[in-house]
Amino acid sequence: MEMKTKWLIGIIAVVLFGAGLWFAGVLPFGGTAVAPSLDRPITAPADFSPEARAILEQNVLQLKESIRVNPEVSDSWLDLAIYYKTANDLDGAIEIWKYLGEGKQNAIALHNLGNTYHLYLKKYSEAEKYYREAVE
Numbered sequence: 001m002e003m004k005t006k007w008l009i010g011i012i013a014v015v016l017f018g019a020g021l022w023f024a025g026v027l028p029f030g031g032t033a034v035a036p037s038l039d040r041p042i043t044a045p046a047d048f049s050p051e052a053r054a055i056l057e058q059n060v061l062q063l064k065e066s067i068r069v070n071p072e073v074s075d076s077w078l079d080l081a082i083y084y085k086t087a088n089d090l091d092g093a094i095e096i097w098k099y100l101g102e103g104k105q106n107a108i109a110l111h112n113l114g115n116t117y118h119l120y121l122k123k124y125s126e127a128e129k130y131y132r133e134a135v136e
Helices: 003-023 050-069 074-086 090-104 107-120 124-135
Strands: none
Touching: 050 074, 074 090, 074 107, 090 107, 107 124
C-alpha cells in the first residue's frame, strides 16, 4: 500500500473516531457556551418525605461529582437538570438545558426547554423557538 493511501486511511480513521466521540458527548463541543456552576444548591420541596429528600440530595451530589470528573458527558447534565426541575428550581434546570442546547445542540435539552416555557412559564413564543430548534 502506498504511503499516501496509508495517510489518507489514517486521517479518515481519526476523523470518524473523533466524530463518534463528539456525538457520544465525550469530546468538547466547542462554541461559547459556559458550563453552569455546580455550586448551585438544591432544596427538596417541603412535601418530600425525609427519605425522598435524602435520596434527592445524594443523587445530586453523585451527579455533580460525575460531572466534575467528566464535564463533557451530556447525560449527567440532563439528569441534574431533571433533579432541579423535580425540586421546583426551574431556573437551575433551564440554565443547564440552555447550556446543552447552545453548545451541543442537544435535542432533548431543547425539547425540555420548549416544554418548560410552554407548560410551566406560559411563554409560548419561547416555547415555539425551542421546539423548532429541537426538531431541526
